[in-house]
Amino acid sequence: MKKERVDILLVQQGLFTSREQAKRAVMAGQVVGKNEERLDKPGEKIDPEIRLRVKGQVNPYVSRGGFKLAKALDVFKINLKDLLVLDIGASTGGFTDVSLQHGARMVYALDVGYNQLAWKLREDDRVKVMERVNFRYSQPQDFDEGLPDFAVTDVSFISLKLILPPLTKVLKPDGGLVALIKPQFEAGREAVGKHGIVRDRRVHESVLNEILTFAETTGFKVCGLDFSPITGGSGNIEFLAYFKLEPQAIVQRSFDAEIKQVVDEAWQVLLAK
Incomplete structure (x- = not known):
């Protein structure tokens, strides 16, 4: 051997x-x-x-990113048991790993990159590896195990505004979505500081309002908002949003109070660490 x-x-x-x-x-x-x-x-x-x-390893997931989705599932009371999940921007597979550990029947691990998914997930029969796939151009027929019941996404260098519209075509009716909102990739270049870090809470509030409003006009109902329990690799504060697909017309509402509360809590908790 x-x-x-x-x-x-x-x-x-x-x-x-x-x-x-x-x-x-x-x-x-x-x-x-x-x-x-x-x-x-x-x-x-x-x-x-x-x-x-x-010895002493405490991360139960293949990457630290798993803690982000784990918090969302807990805070938003989401049950993935027996669901078919789509992980957009799977990378190493932190979100895929968490989904499986929370009972997902199967996960489409989709990423535009190649050979990044952790070996243990690549070898897992419950994982459908979809590498070198740009989700922006995905169609329902690309998902040969059936349309996903739920989606999770953690993408970099691209706005969620390019992810949400095509997702409405492949997610089952009433399907759910947990999205990691990264202000550093949503705000204009002039709003991002040195080393790619957003240091202005007003930018955080503006980005969140823009993404949540866009989601509702695209066909997603905003069901929850919170902050990620850990910062991004460069130290950026990031946020978690829970959506449900509701294609019927949605009456737009103000998210200002909810956004301000979440941003204030994020700054108090994460910047105090």
Whole structure:
């Protein structure tokens, strides 16, 4: 049987998202293998069937992004049991992982990129890998296991305004959506500060109002709004929104009070850490 490097196996088994992270953990003495034997050489080749463990690892998901969706499912009281879920912008698979752990029957892991999905998810029969797919051009017939009951999305370098319209075509009637709203990719360039960080709460409020209003004019009812429990990779405050597809005409309403409350809480909690 062909053996594999320890650092590569750690990534393939979904314990880390990059070999560099895996190497650091190995050299720090945090990785154990068969019979709890410590593995301290990243390049050591071992049987790929050995299940590795990282001592003290507390992240139950393949990426830290999983904590974002986990909070949304809890706060908005969403039940994914036996649902067919679409993960738009799956990347490593944090949202896919959380969906499965919360009972999803199957997940379409869709991303415009390639070879990013954690190995343990790639090998899971409940995951339909859809790589090199630009969701903006997706059609109902692209989903050969059936139209999704629910969608989740965490996308970068693109506005949700380009995601919501095509989603109305592929989501089942009354389907739900949890979307991560990233002000750094929604606000104009002039509103984003150094290192790509939005430092003005007025920009947060403006972006949220714009996205929620757009969603309702597109056919989604706004059912909930909160802030992400962790910041983005660069330190940006991000937000979680829960929508339900309701194609009938929706009377537009003001979100000002709700938005202000959520933004104020986000700044108090996340910037105090």
